[in-house]
Amino acid sequence: MMLASCARPDTGPSPFDSLSDPTATPRPLPTSPVDGPSTPLLPDAELVFGPTTVSFDLAQTILLHGGYLAAYQEEVNDEILTGAQVVDKVAREYSVHPRLLLALLDSRGGWVSKQHPLAYPLYGDANSDMILFRQLSYLANTLNYGFYARRVGGLPAVTTLDGVKIILSDAVNDATAALHFTLAQLYGYFDWQAAVSPLGFSASYAVLFGDPFQYDIPLMPAGLAQPAMALPFAPGEGWFFTSGPHSGWGTGAAWAALDFAPDEEGWGCYETTSFVTAVADGPVVRVGDGIVVQDLDGDNHEGTGWTVLYMHIADAGKVALGTNLRTGDPVGRASCAGGPSTGSHLHLARRYNGEWIPADQDIPFNLSGWVSAGAGVEYNGTLTKGATTIEAAGFPTDEHIVTH
Numbered sequence: 502m503m504l505a506s507c508a509r510p511d512t513g514p515s516p517f518d519s520l521s522d523p524t525a526t527p528r529p530l531p532t533s534p535v536d537g538p539s540t541p542l543l544p545d546a547e548l549v550f551g552p553t554t555v556s557f558d559l560a561q562t563i564l565l566h567g568g569y570l571a572a573y574q575e576e577v578n579d580e581i582l583t584g585a586q587v588v589d590k591v592a593r594e595y596s597v598h599p600r601l602l603l604a605l606l607d608s609r610g611g612w613v614s615k616q617h618p619l620a621y622p623l624y625g626d627a628n629s630d631m632i633l634f635r636q637l638s639y640l641a642n643t644l645n646y647g648f649y650a651r652r653v654g655g656l657p658a659v660t661t662l663d664g665v666k667i668i669l670s671d672a673v674n675d676a677t678a679a680l681h682f683t684l685a686q687l688y689g690y691f692d693w694q695a696a697v698s699p700l701g702f703s704a705s706y707a708v709l710f711g712d713p714f715q716y717d718i719p720l721m722p723a724g725l726a727q728p729a730m731a732l733p734f735a736p737g738e739g740w741f742f743t744s745g746p747h748s749g750w751g752t753g754a755a756w757a758a759l760d761f762a763p764d765e766e767g768w769g770c771y772e773t774t775s776f777v778t779a780v781a782d783g784p785v786v787r788v789g790d791g792i793v794v795q796d797l798d799g800d801n802h803e804g805t806g807w808t809v810l811y812m813h814i815a816d817a818g819k820v821a822l823g824t825n826l827r828t829g830d831p832v833g834r835a836s837c838a839g840g841p842s843t844g845s846h847l848h849l850a851r852r853y854n855g856e857w858i859p860a861d862q863d864i865p866f867n868l869s870g871w872v873s874a875g876a877g878v879e880y881n882g883t884l885t886k887g888a889t890t891i892e893a894a895g896f897p898t899d900e901h902i903v904t905h
Contacts, residue, residue, distance in 0.1 A: 507744060507760055507841060507848050507880075530690055533665045534658060537681060539672035542703055543601065544717035548648055548676035550596040551855030553716045554804040559592075559599045560585040563613065566709065570612045570633075577634045578790060584612075587633045593787065593794075593803060595641035595750050596855050600710055602637055608696075608705030609687065623687065638751070643686055646753030647679030649857065656682060663689035720854045725864060728797055728807055730780040731828050732869040732905055733849055738775060739764050739902040740847075745882020745893035746860035746875045749810065749850035756879055757857035758812075758850035759866060760893075763835055764902060769844045770837035776818070777811055777835055777847050779826040780868065788822045791815075791839015793832050804855045812848035813838055843895075869905050 546553050563571050563585050573584035582590065588606075592599040607613035610622025612633075623636045650656040652675055658668050659682045667685070669678050684696045695701050706713055734740050740761040749757030763775035779795060786803050787794040791813050798806030815836035820826065835847045842848075851858045851866070860866050861875025861882060871884040871891075884891045884903060894901045 507747060507758070507843075507846075528691060530663060530665055534668050535665065537659075537667045537669050537673075538697055539670040540699075541672075541674050541677045541714075542680050542697065543674075543676045543706070543713050545648075545674055545676045546718045546720055547598050547601055547713050547716050548644060548679060549720065549804075549855035550592050550598055551720055551804045552718060552802075553600075554592075554598060554855070555802050557600060559589055559603075562603070562709075563588075566613050567616075568607070568612055568614045569616055569618050570606070573612075573633065575631060575633050577631055582634075584633065588637065590789075591634065591637040591641050594789075594792075595638070595645055595754060596852055596857060597641040597644055598855075600706075600713075601644070602641065604702065604706040604709055605640060605683075606637070607709060608702050613709060640683065642751040642753045643683045644679050644753075645751065645755075645857075647682030648675050649753065649755040649859075650682075651675040651678040652755070653859075653862070659685040661685045661688060661690045661693045665690035665693075667693075720856050725853065727851070727858075727864055727867055728781060730809075730866070730868050731778075732871065732903065733761060733777050733780050733811070733832075733847055734763070734775065735778055735829065736905045739904045740775075741897060741901050742884055742891050742893050742903050743846060743895050743901075744880045746873060747880045749852070749857040754850075755857040755859045756861050756875060757852070757859055758810075758848050759860055759873060759882075759884075760846050760848055761835075761903070762844065762846040764897075767845065770842065771845055772815070772817075773834045773836065773845050775835065776831040777814060777833055779828055779830045779832055780809055780849070781807075782827050783809075783825070785820055785822055785824045785826060788819060789839070791836070793820055795826060795832075806853065808852045810848075810850040810852070812840065812850070813842055813846055871903060 570584040588599050588602055603613050606622050611618030612622045623640055629635050658666050660666050684693055740763050743762045744760035746756035747758050748754045763773050781797050783795045783797040786796045786801055793811040793814050795809045811832050813836050814833035815838055819833035836845045858864050860873040866873040870886045875882045882893050
């Protein structure tokens, strides 16, 4: 018998087929590996949904450029969204900067500046009516994977669609490395070279937004520490610790999340009676399908300071947008809402200035004195308080229950 947690993703091919030009004349490829360029393309602050999003008007920008995206609509999860709303949804959920999404969308498919762009702007036919949402989601997830892998030294090289291995330069920052990785999923070697050249992505970005380095600000201050946080359930209750550090959103957003399931008789996806509670003080700045986001610095901007994501929150009893939560206030009931799940549970993750904060590195979770750690494998890990250590597991035994 296994307890609820986030569903571990399948390891298979991309859900999208890459575009290719069948008429292109083959050119001899270089012998790999080859060295990648050392010129930065983008500051880190322009990859994450961080402080530089505060003054950015996404909808007005799209209208200003007057391309296909300005009049585009799409049904996403039974709701009709404008092009701007789709971009905003993906940007906030994955915590990827909307300027970057627009620049790649336009450089690859022309959706921002052209009236008659590519039907599938980034990847091949995904066999889905949710063309923009699915394609941007895959793009944002790929950018995150490159960014956070590079953050921990796990992206020494990238491989283009035609199999050329490129050693990433130590001189490029993490956002540039993420772009090199993402563009390698879109292009063969020679097209990749063009995309990372001054006349490729950089030119497209500059036409839309100017020099990206005008927005360069530090994201992580020295000595950053997590503010005080409590366990996400009421004193006197015990919840199972079902998953250790794993991706905060999608499969690429650092190992920023932990999972907890209530100690109840229900099984699978059921209506829980136990409430998830606020881990700290602060207003609710976003609610959605299974989602509650709380802003801990009180400025009501999701891209600044500390924010907390509570995921898989049921609609019935969910806290309202704008509610000023205090530590221990009810957020909503754990469920399967909002994303892949093996059963009703809470997925808890943190961001600072838009950057997902790993639960297994220098700033672990500290929840009522329980400190998280990883085990080198996603979803595995521990919580430790004093001399007591609890290992994450999907088995309903007392040794996996966490209490205040």
